[in-house]
Amino acid sequence: MNASSPIASSPIWPESPAVQVAQPSGLVRSQHPSPGATVAEHSPVTPRPIRARTPKRGQPDREPGLKRANFGREAGLPTLLLLPQLLILVCFFFIPSLRALMQSVLLSDPFGSNVQFVWFDNFKALFASGEYRQSIVTTIWFTVTQNVITLAVAVVLAFASDRVVRGRSVYRTLILLPYAIAPAIAGILWAFLFNPVVGPLAHMLHALGISWDPNRNPNDALWLVIMAASWKHICYDYIFLAVGLLAVPASLMEAAAVDGAGPIRRFFLIALPMLGPTVFFLAVMNFIYGFFETFAIIDAVTHGGPAGATNILVYKVYVDGFINLDLGSSAAQSVLLMTFALICTLLQFRYFDHKVNYGV
């Protein structure tokens, strides 16, 4: 969820239901046998019926997200424990964010020597701008397509690597490789390979009779950044799905096999539905990735062109802020994006707190 850096590649370890729950369950089972904690209850792929009968929420004395067994009302120690994080957040997050908020209602020169308060002019100008509307449409198309491709390929790869025995770790390592590559570098590689003049892969496309030219065809350009962004992100979805598949109870699959369901049927009828929460989570993460973290790829592959065809919102924030030096407009766009991100955060919380509470 490395929302804190669209540039840097790495999606941070997210709050995947798969990992957070599956992992401890293994440990719990092996080291700290605890009454009542069955593997199934702690599994990421807890079948829905189990979730449905979890009446623990809403106990009168419970605050959300607090352990039932806690250390009570002490205030000194938790304050000390929280202090480093809060200090860092205040200095490097809240103060800067507030300033961005202030900047969004100002018209100012980049050096800050000339500042005028303009109310909501920056926002009004944005909504009146055809360019901004085009950017919204492009962003939606880009993130949705990237999301679908990434998930679909990752599901197929996860299924395949779950099937095979020989060479599995080699495959897995190779598929994970793009994770190690900075988006900026990934973007440069893709730009180079699909360059219509010199790119070896572009030459292959030409040889196949496909008229490939991302410099002159907006669709080609959009597909190119979608492919590059997906390429960089498939490994992320893949690893969660692969891990999730490992956690599908073998007994269920065996039962289905006894009933005569083939591997593919089993996958779609049992494994995939059980991975539902993981898939939902990955979809959210893919949106976040597409919205915020693809900046470096766009920058390296197309510069948002041609004619704005790949100018997604976060890239526009960057261009307006850092190249056009239109700080007010850039800040206004940031504020809109921040609002969107906050909504995503809230949605995530609603979903996962709902999900997690039952098992606690």
Add this chain to the structure above:
Amino acid sequence: MKKTAFMAVLLGVLALAAPAQAARVEVQWWHAMSGVLGDRLNELVEKFNASQDKYTVVAVAKGNYDEVTNGVIAAYRAKRPPEMVQIAERGYLTMLLSGAIVPVQDLLDQKGYKIDWPDFIKPVASFWSYKGRMSAMPFNSSTPIFWYNKEHFRKAGFDKPADTWQELEAQLYAIKAKGVSECGTVLPGDFYWSLLENYSAINNQPYGTLANGFGGLGTEFVYNKTKVVSQVARLKKWLDDGVLQIAGQGLSPEQLFTSGRCSTFVNSTASHGNIERNAKIEWSATFLPHENDINPPLNSTIGGGAIWVMKGHTPERYDAVAAFLDFVAQPETQVWWHGVTGYVPATSKAYALARERGYYKEHPTREIAVLQLSRGTPNDNSRGFRFGNFVQTMLAQRSEVEAVFTGQKQPQQAMDDAVKRGNEILRQFEKLNAGKDAEAGREPK
């Protein structure tokens, strides 16, 4: 964690309290030169540092021009600007009206350096000066020239590229038709500079009102009513016919020329360093073409960058800055820089010195830029371009031109839209800087 942070604060304060005991005053210079040019710039700085023992200039490559600009803005707002920064020509008005700079002529006067300001060649001096005084030290001034592959032209039966766009078009189509090369020419990355702005200057077309902005911030773009429209249409036609190629990301346009794939290339004279070093082809260069109904063509205009001095430093540091800028302005330095990079010599003395030494006999193409810049009598259409938010208006324009290339818009429609978007941006700049009208800019000391 908290403790460490606190200690760090203390250390920071202590470090600040201890006076720097370094014998030499150190100043920073952020720049945007990379590759061969970056190497040369470092050599220049080393020369200066070795030439005296009081000052050290530290050259810091901060990426491309945009990144340097961003870096200096962020640093200035955080009250940590470098002493000197190299900014591209497009940022002139932004820097001038920023209130963040010290005009170089004021600084050098104040520090008692006698620079022969009138000696700077006209197109350079008029671009970088304001009310007759230099605001920034001209450093890397260039202008686009026309590079070509001699062998390709010979094979196609031509001596050299024609002077006019019309004849040139015939030549390029012939080269393509005869199969001499795959493409006649390649679209430069900064085509808006060479093929639209300089094109307007050379062909005596107005780009904006009020003498292209030299007359005040109220200027408006007018290039949708000039030959620029047909120029865009020409480029589109060449693209469709495969005579013009776009290099695209992952490939520098120059590569298509130096590898012998494309026969010609419009690019800055500053490519000399690279082309001499890398091109394995038989190349030469000449003047940019002009329209056949425009004769004589006017001068082209400069691009490149200048060194700005930032506000907010101690007098000792400004001593160092002044010494360095004086060094940069010396004819010897100018001639050397001109020779190793291909940028134009900024002063007449340097130009004369280079001539005197027979430099242009050995390197005839190095003189083209100077001659092209100083050709004819500059008028309002050819003196240069002084628009606020010029990067932003340029990007809007580029995007509209791309819409022509992709076939989404007709040239006239695209240029109308570009002018409309550009003028909105200009009005924003005017609104912001109201009262700092371009003719009254610098506040009295």
Add this chain to the structure above:
Amino acid sequence: MVERAPVLDTICHAILIAGALLVCVPLYFAFVAGSLTIAEVQKVPLPWLPGGQFVANLQAAWAKADFSRTFLNSIVVAVGITAGKIAVSLLSAFAITYFRFRYRMLAFWLIFMSLMLPIEVRIVPTFEAVANAALPLQWLADMLHVADLWKWISGHDVTITLEWNMVNTYPGLILPLIASATATFLFRQFFLTVPDELCEAARLDGASPLRFFWSILLPLSVSNIIALAIILFLFGWNQYLWPLLFTTDKDMATAVIALKNLIPRSDSEPAWNIAMSGALLTMLPPTLVILLLQRWFLKGLIDSSK
């Protein structure tokens, strides 16, 4: 429980090989380009087979990008981000899940507001904040009239200017990238799944909260910590815009920034061979981390299901 299905297995292998190819083709061409001379790399189209300059180009890239220095910086930054973020997050996650203090929900929301907000949208103000991180302290000093107090005590007239300039320092590169709640969220979610019985037992034994944290919670979190460490290391190593803006001193540049300076631009030598060699070098440490620690990355998970 894998039954025999040879056709399906073959298809699976084919899919995986295709996937692996998809990953490897771009990298292969980076390698090819990195093994050519500058003249060869400018050929159109690029050769499909590597040339003989690989080692020479690696050396050139290493020297040109000053990787011996920039790699060190990247390691410090990446490790600093990893260690810092994990430490800070563990503590705060512990605080908000295991204590029931009055402003708990406030702290919770303060922390989790930062969950999904990228640093890019606030990078200029962040730069100002980090260029003088003591700014809040300065306000505090002004508010508390420390200067007047000092004058009253010592009789000297002073102005207090607190400055903590972090430009070109490791803390400056590291701290702003720690300022997000992602890791805290992970640990919180994990702690919520830890059986309550463990805490109850610890309390019955009279263990202090910190004792419980150190000897029970921390060991339980090891797999999470390692997995997170891998991800944070890669995140730190691959940082781009922040170090680019924030380092003005060549000696403080990170490897990715040094690499960026190797990438040819329009007015520089098209030395793609050097740039690609540099790209391969820069990818190396994160790749090694993935290769060597992948087992750890997956260990807990695999144990739990097979």
